Amino acid sequence: MRRATDPFLEILMQPSQPRSRSARKLLPIAAALAISLSACGGGGGGTAQINPVAANTTLKGAVIDAPIANAAVTFTTVAPMGQPGSVVVGTATADASGNYTVQATLPNTSVPLFANATSPDGQVVLTAYLGTSSAVLAAGSLTSANLPNLVISQVTTAALAVYIASGGSYANLTPALYAALLSQHHDDILALSAAIKAVADGYCARPAQYHDTEDMAHDIAKQGLSNNAASALNSASTTLGPSCDGNLKSLMQYISSDERWAPELDLGDVLEQGAPAVAPGTYSLQGVLAQSGMSALPMLPTPPASTASATSMPQPVSTLPPGILNAVVSVDANGNISSGDGSASGVIVGNLMTLTVNDGQGNTYVLAGKAGLLPSGFVVGGTAPAPSPSVPASSASSTASVPSASVGYGLRMGGRTQSGGVLTRFDAVLVPQNSEPGWAQIAQYSSQRSDGVNCGSNSGMFGVRLMGTGATVGGLVLGACVMPQTAGLDLSQALPSGNGHNYSDDDFKPGASVGFSNFSLNNTRTTPYILKAPSVTITQSNPSGKSSTFTGQMYYVMGAKDMIYSTAAPASNGLFVMNENPLDTLQENPAHQDH
Structure with a gap:
């Protein structure tokens, strides 16, 4: 982000030279991709009726900032609800806990699919990008365990607001562009997510000039990405007033340490079907557990009457210093994770991992997030992970599923303590036993970003x-x-x-x-x-x-x-x-x- 050249071109994996922070304004994404479908990029406009050339599927998720009871949920293609060209393909009403089930009629095309949610009073409006309609249709019935953005939240709303502010068009949005967005605008999305949550949960008042949270999010993103000296966090602070600054500081860490939103910050629309990304075998699990000190279920304040009366988040509870986890774990062909000493268990579906770990000091953590391949050269030597007993015994299948000794995985997860619900960040690796990190090898990537x-x-x-x-x-x-x-x-x-x-x-x-x-x-x-x-x-x-x-x-x-x-x-x-x-x-x- 904040570069002279559109960062989304980097999805093509072309090296780029270091850029001056002073040349911050981004080129429009649509222009950078040589696509001119401007009719779908603006605000306002109507919503068309359900597309009859389609097939049915079932989608289950939640409307969560704090859970929004009885929210109106609408699935659309082409663009979010109310934007030009959007087509309604399914509707539902969330229950008292914010959970919903939608019977959607999806076209078998590559048009982008969006989930939209509106609170009963119309003040909280949230949106999520789900990928291409055809991919979701092909997968059949889905939940947020397969598609993280089925949790329609402040993170998904912030990501789309930053996408539009950086020059994107809804109709042109693809999984590749969305993945680049999450990575290269990570700090802006996190800061804007905190601003949306602060208002939606009543910690800070929504300024009177905005109709709802989505309207506010788009303006904060626009101001934050519009000039050299601004950022989304600076723009959020200016918009919500200094009395909200303390909440924004805490909520950014709250969001990145929560197992519902940590996957959305890294995975988002990624449809996790098929074999787990981690090959079967036995690995060394090394990571750091960092408690945030914040409760996963804070007492919500009464919505303040003005920005000046903004209520602060509850004071953090006592926080342990970061804990080091070092364990040997096995992953089977079905993605089940276990350790001989009982310190870790979980499952990986595609790149989406859920994990329960014990730090050896009486604390158990329930976590969720992304597992991805570390670049070539980051992991050196070691013992190639031996296939677990559930891996087929034939030489062909065993050889294909066992990674080489140089393959390792990075884990980015958030979650909470099983007792007390203290939100916790977990950064870790799954690597071959006895391998060594190639820290010096990182220098070969230095000219890229x-x-x-x-x-x-x-x-x-x-x-x-x-x-x-x-x-x-x-x-x-x-x-x-x-x-x-x-x-x-x-x-x-x-x-x-x-x-x-x-x-x-x-x-x-x-x-x-x-x-x-x-x-x-x-x-x-x-x-x-x-x-x-x-x-x-x-x-x-x-x-x-x-x-x-x-x-x-x-x-x-x-x-x-x-x-x-x-x-x-x-x-x-x-x-x-x-x-x-x-x-x-x-x-x-x-x-x-x-x-």
Whole structure:
């Protein structure tokens, strides 16, 4: 995101040179793809009747920000409900828990399919992209276990608002474009999701000029992507007022740590049918569990009467420091996951994984999220995973299903403690036993993406924009230059890049600057895929000359889309989330790059 050239062209996997943050405005997606179907891109307009040339299917999901009881659910093709060209293909009413079942009549064509939900009072409007109509039709009856975006939420609504603000057309939306959107606009989508949730759940008031949450989301996205100095988080803060800033900080981490929304941030429309993405065998599972301190089911406030009366989220409960999980797990041909010591169990359907893990300290976590292939060269050597007993014994089938020793998987998951429901982020890998991470190999990808961060011309170094979430570091943006090393990563401050470079700042406080002490993330012999820096100091300086300092530990797991920042005083686990860069590129399978 924030680049001179349309980032969605990167789905073609063409390398690109580092770009200046000052050239932030995006080219329209439709123009970049040489498609001009402008009739489907604007607001307003009517909705057509059900397309008679179609077949029936059953779709089950939920309308969830907090659950929206009795929401009106409408499925449309071509565009969301009320947009020009949209065609209604199914309707339903959600129950008291926000759950719905739609009998949809879907055309057997590649037109995009959307799910739309409206609260009974009309103030909360949410939308989701589900992929192509023909793919959903071919899959038959589906639930959110196969298609995450059947949960119509603030995340799915934010993603579409950012897509349109960056120049996209609903009619031209494809799974490939949507995957690129989630990856390259990750921080904008997360920030906008927090703004929608803040209003829909009544933590902050919706400004009077907006009809509903969808109207507000599109305007925040438009303002946030319209100029060099803005961001979606800055735009959300300006729109909702400073009394909402604390909620936005916490809600960004809340969303990325919830098992309902973590898959939507990475997988979204991906239709998970057929064989699991992880080949059968025995693996080393190495990961970091980071409790957010926030309850999965907070007490909802009374909707405030004005922005000034915005109610804050409940104070976080006591938070444990990040926990390290190191276990041996087996995956069978049906995607079932287990460990001999009982510390992990779950299932993977396509790339969508659900997992229950015990950290060995009396805490059990229920998690969900994405599993993707780590790039070639990230995993070196090791023992090729032996096929599990449920794998067919014939040489042909066994050989085909056993990955080579260089194949590993990155896991990006959110969830909660089984007791107490504390939301938790889980970043992990599934890799061959006794393998080693090729941290230094990441340098070969350094010229492809830098998210507009200026790192000069140092060979092998690349830029990463890290946006803080959580009460402690929320809104703080670090412009970091990363140099891969054999044992991990060295991070240093990025070079200034002119006015409005939009990193090394505080999105909530224009004019404030943010810096950090250069640090090294290093691994250990027992968990080589997990990096840690024992002391990282972050300093925020306001224009008035006042400054504040945070000191904590930083963690990073290979393939993760965030770095975990843990402070002791106050006790807090924050996340620094990233857009696509050489660290976090994951493939859905060997033949298809997801972004």
